[in-house]
Amino acid sequence: MENGFLEQKPGFATMAIHVGQDPEKWKSASVVPPIVTSTTFKQPAPAEHTGFEYGRSGNPTRNTLEECLAALDNGKYGLTFASGLGATTTIVSLLSNGDHIVSSDDLYGGTNRLLRMGIQTTFTDFTDAENVKNAIQDNTKMIWIETPTNPLLKVVDIAVITKIAKARSDIIVVVDNTFLTSYLQRPLDFGADVVMYSLTKYMNGHSDVIMGAAIVNDDELEKRLRFLQNAMGVVPSPIDCYFVNRSLKTLALRMEQHKKSSMIIAKWLQKHSKITEVLHPGLATHPQYSIARKQMTGHSGVFSFKHTGGLAESRKFLSSLKVFTLAESLGGYESLAELPSLMTHASVPAEQRAELGITDSLIRISVGLEDTEDLIDDLEQAFRQAFKAL
Ligand SMILES: *Cc1c(COP(=O)(O)O)cnc(C)c1O
Numbered sequence: 001m002e003n004g005f006l007e008q009k010p011g012f013a014t015m016a017i018h019v020g021q022d023p024e025k026w027k028s029a030s031v032v033p034p035i036v037t038s039t040t041f042k043q044p045a046p047a048e049h050t051g052f053e054y055g056r057s058g059n060p061t062r063n064t065l066e067e068c069l070a071a072l073d074n075g076k077y078g079l080t081f082a083s084g085l086g087a088t089t090t091i092v093s094l095l096s097n098g099d100h101i102v103s104s105d106d107l108y109g110g111t112n113r114l115l116r117m118g119i120q121t122t123f124t125d126f127t128d129a130e131n132v133k134n135a136i137q138d139n140t141k142m143i144w145i146e147t148p149t150n151p152l153l154k155v156v157d158i159a160v161i162t163k164i165a166k167a168r169s170d171i172i173v174v175v176d177n178t179f180l181t182s183y184l185q186r187p188l189d190f191g192a193d194v195v196m197y198s199l200t201k202y203m204n205g206h207s208d209v210i211m212g213a214a215i216v217n218d219d220e221l222e223k224r225l226r227f228l229q230n231a232m233g234v235v236p237s238p239i240d241c242y243f244v245n246r247s248l249k250t251l252a253l254r255m256e257q258h259k260k261s262s263m264i265i266a267k268w269l270q271k272h273s274k275i276t277e278v279l280h281p282g283l284a285t286h287p288q289y290s291i292a293r294k295q296m297t298g299h300s301g302v303f304s305f306k307h308t309g310g311l312a313e314s315r316k317f318l319s320s321l322k323v324f325t326l327a328e329s330l331g332g333y334e335s336l337a338e339l340p341s342l343m344t345h346a347s348v349p350a351e352q353r354a355e356l357g358i359t360d361s362l363i364r365i366s367v368g369l370e371d372t373e374d375l376i377d378d379l380e381q382a383f384r385q386a387f388k389a390l
Contacts, residue, residue, distance in 0.1 A: 035242045036060040057230045061238040065245040066213075069203075072182035072248070073195050075215035077222040079229050080241060084178065084198025085110050086234035087212030091174055091194055092142070093228050094221075095119050099141040102132060104156060106149035106356050108176065108198075109345045115144070123352070126156040127288060133164055136171070145192070146176040147185075148292075151304050151340040151364040152356060153279040155288035158295055162191035172221070178202070178331070183255040185296045188217055194225075201331030202300060204247045205254050209240045254333070254369065258301030261375065262367040268376055269305050274383050276361075277306040301367035302330045304340070309386060311360035314339050317386035318363070323370055323378035330366035335375055337365045 023042045041052035052058050070078035081087040088111055103115055105123040115121040124131040143165050147156035165171040174194040175187035181202045187195045199211040216222050266280040281292040282299035318326045324337040328344050341360050
């Protein structure tokens with residue numbers, strides 16, 4: 001008794017922690033995979049475990065997602081990370097000081113920034129395979145492909161680039177497959193070693209999770225990446241893993257609709273008087289249309305276009321949109337539009353932007369799952385605002 005209050009119920013704290021929580025009881029045959037948030041797992045005897053020890057090195061919800069992701073890409077192993085860039089950081093960590101990377105010159109702004117921070121990298125236009133051949137040095141250990149490229153939507157021939165790399169046994173070929181997902185393109189089938197994802201985009205598709213993944217077939221590569229995943233600690237939360245695993249259930253349906261709607265909008269834009277160019281690999285006018293058809297089962301909802309105006313018109317157009325939201329990112333159910341030169345690709349040096357053609361009249365959109373007619377009406381009214389009285 002303390003200060004005259006009633007006696008505390010003995011064992012309260014212990015009960016709150018242990019009653020009803022017996023780990024052996026979780027064999028519920030729940031149809032939907034449970035969210036396991038436990039950071040640690042009971043061992044029957046010291047250093048003996050039943051598949052799980054500590055949440056960073058493995059978690060049932062995470063493993064469920066990783067297994068599913070691997071299968072969708074025709075891969076043997078899936079690994080997930082705290083973000084797409086976390087996946088990239090881990091993959092690049094397979095290399096050592098003094099190694100060299102050859103990378104697509106037109107790619108995700110954050111990947112560009114990361115590659116400039118660490119390992120020596122040569123950026124080149126992968127649509128001409130000769131450029132890749134010429135960029136490979138004795139110390140080249142990785143080739144980083146992004147296809148379609150971002151934000152110019154150039155298509156890189158995965159099989160051709162992989163064949164060049166495989167003339168040497170020590171070059172790892174990575175494909176960032178974020179723009180298409182495993183539903184529309186499966187790079188391992190074309191000889192790539194690692195498929196990298198920002199699951200944040202189409203794979204999750206609901207703009208409420210930041211996560212990344214790497215899918216591989218090679219046992220040794222899986223072991224090395226699995227070691228780094230645990231050693232570097234860039235792991236996702238089990239709750240986020242649950243969300244992405246759930247989102248995969250509608251991936252096929254979502255991608256079919258993104259594909260259909262974006263194609264209708266791309267064709268509409270092609271006929272628009274203020275549009276000079278539509279960069280969409282699903283259009284027969286696309287310079288790599290034949291490569292696109294050879295390695296993709298279709299195209300997603302993200303693409304770019306150029307208009308006849310300049311920065312002022314881009315600004316007015318983007319701020320006049322009502323159904324599309326002016327925001328970075330892509331791949332969600334909601335339509336987004338952005339200006340790469342000032343937003344997603346602002347971290348790319350101005351000189352490289354100019355060389356690539358990332359101008360102030362280049363707009364990138366991510367066509368969401370709204371009614372296509374509403375999206376077209378929105379684009380039309382925003383163009384009218386942008387080009388009014390000019
Ligand atoms: C968003 C994105 C990334 C980075 O992923 P995060 O999840 O934002 O870290 C990498 N590559 C591409 C193509 C992306 O769109």
